[in-house]
Amino acid sequence: MAISRFLIGGVASALLLTGGLFLWKGYSQVAEEEVLPEPPPGLPAIPIAGVHAPKRGPAPPALPAAKEASREERRFNRFDRDRNDRISRVELMSSRTAAxxxxxxxxxxxLTFEEWAVxxxxxxxxxxxxxxxxxxRAEFATTAPKRVAKPKCSC
Incomplete structure (x- = not known):
């Protein structure tokens, strides 16, 4: 009895799988045979390049050379996280972990909050x-640490 149920289930599964395969194949053939509709009148046709047409357009214009940012500008930009040319208190304080x-x-x-905040x-x-x-930018430039002169020799 259990074996016959097993065989019937196996045959039914194979039939369902075969039927699904035929349906899938039939739908894929219909999709391949479909032709795109013609564009409505009045719209220009898409131009097709001729045999001797160039493969690419002209080269884009050269970009202007970027000016070298000064040391102070690079330092300012490191703190100005949202790039609005202003450093808020939150931006400055979030970058202070190195100190x-x-x-x-x-x-x-x-580091207590009081030490840090003060x-x-x-x-x-x-x-x-x-x-x-x-x-x-001008105010921020005043916060630069004072540079210490390096000794000329290591004697």
């Missing part, structure tokens, strides 16, 4: 001359 040791005033290798807030407030809440 961790300077901000950790008590030297416990833990140091960066004071620096931002000192640089924001017009008190607008944003740093312009």
């Amino acid at each position: 961790f040791r300077k901000l950790d005033r008590n030297g416990d290798n833990l 140091a960066t807030g004071e620096r931002f407030a000192k640089a924001d001359a017009d008190k607008s809440g944003d740093l312009t």
Whole structure:
């Protein structure tokens, strides 16, 4: 009894699979035979290139050479995340992780919010001359660290 049910199920599956295959093949033949309709009158026909037509158009015009950004412009652009030519307080503070040791005033290798906010807030407030809440390029230039003269020799 169980074997006959198994055989009947197998035969039924094979018939369904074969029927599905024939239907799929029939639909694919109909799709291949379909022809695109003609465009409505009044629309221009798509031009077809002749045998001796060039394969490509003329070369695009050369782009103007980009000017080399100054050191200060590169530094400003590193902080100006949204590229609106202004550095907000959030943009400046999010980039301050490299100055961790300077901000950790008590030297416990833990930076509290108070240590971080006081140091960066004071620096931002000192640089924001017009008190607008944003740093312009000129204001940001005042926040550059002072360069230390390197010794000429390592004696």
